[in-house]
Amino acid sequence: MGLTARLNALPFDHLDARRAVLTEIFGRPVPDSLSILPPFYCDFGLGASFGERVFINQGCFFLDYGGITVGDRVLIGPGVTLSTAGHPVELDERYDFITHAPIVIEDDVWIGAAATVTPGVTIGRGSVVGAGAVVAKDVPPLSVVTATSVVERKRLKPAPTATS
Numbered sequence: 001m002g003l004t005a006r007l008n009a010l011p012f013d014h015l016d017a018r019r020a021v022l023t024e025i026f027g028r029p030v031p032d033s034l035s036i037l038p039p040f041y042c043d044f045g046l047g048a049s050f051g052e053r054v055f056i057n058q059g060c061f062f063l064d065y066g067g068i069t070v071g072d073r074v075l076i077g078p079g080v081t082l083s084t085a086g087h088p089v090e091l092d093e094r095y096d097f098i099t100h101a102p103i104v105i106e107d108d109v110w111i112g113a114a115a116t117v118t119p120g121v122t123i124g125r126g127s128v129v130g131a132g133a134v135v136a137k138d139v140p141p142l143s144v145v146t147a148t149s150v151v152e153r154k155r156l157k158p159a160p161t162a163t164s
Contacts, residue, residue, distance in 0.1 A: 001043065008039040026050075036060075047084070051107065056080075066100030066119055074105055077113035077131065084119045091159040106141070 007021045018038075022030045025045040036056040042048065047064035051072035059079045062068055066084030070076075085100040101120030105111070109123050112131035123129060123139045130146030139145050 001041075003045065004040060004042050010038070012038070057113075065098070067102035069102065069104045071105055071107035071109065071125070073108050075110045077111055077115070079114040080111050081116045083116065086119055090157060092157075 003021060003025045007018060007025065010017050010021065018036075019030065019032075022034070022036065025042055026048055027046040028049075030050055031052050031054070033053045034050050034056075035054070037058045039058060040056065040060055040062075042062045042064060044063075044065045047066065048062055048068040048070070050070045051074065053073045054070050054076075055074070056076045057078040057080075060076060061081040061083070063081070063083040063085055068082050068084060082103050082105075084103050085098050087094050088096065088099060099119065103117055103119065104122040105117075106123060106125040106127075108126045109129070110127075111117070111123070111129040112133070114131055115129045115133045115135065117123065117129070117135045121135050121138055123135065124141030124143065126142045127139045128144045129135055129139065130144065132148060133146050134148045135145065
């Protein structure tokens with residue numbers, strides 16, 4: 001996270017310095033056509049890869065421990081969160097380990113402002129994710145998805161109670 005702090009402190013027009021820090025963050029050279037507007041936040045860095053002509057707007061969070069692949073000509077709006085890690089759902093396992101699964105964003109995708117993409121999701125080629133959407137399952141190619149909602153998926157088991 002120290003590297004992203006350095007990136008975010010650089011003057012906006014210091015493009016060579018920004019590209020050098022991005023190369024450090026991601027562990028390999030990034031495409032010349034990649035544009036990431038600060039502030040940008042990333043917890044791991046080495047798990048993300050980018051295609052050509054990718055634009056990432058301000059205030060995005062990439063939690064990339066599980067791997068994030070961004071295709072060509074992808075547009076990511078401000079405040080988008082891509083999160084590849086989580087915790088087990090069951091209460092008695094929740095604090096034991098971290099779960100993770102990759103996020104794949106195929107070519108020509110547009111993700112609107114403040115959307116959240118959860119672990120294990122693939123967003124198909126040419127799709128649009130509307131602003132504020134929470135994407136928790138795969139998006140087929142050439143689709144438009146929007147909205148957030150609360151949908152009860154299952155009931156959890158109660159935690160075991162400690163006896164005195």
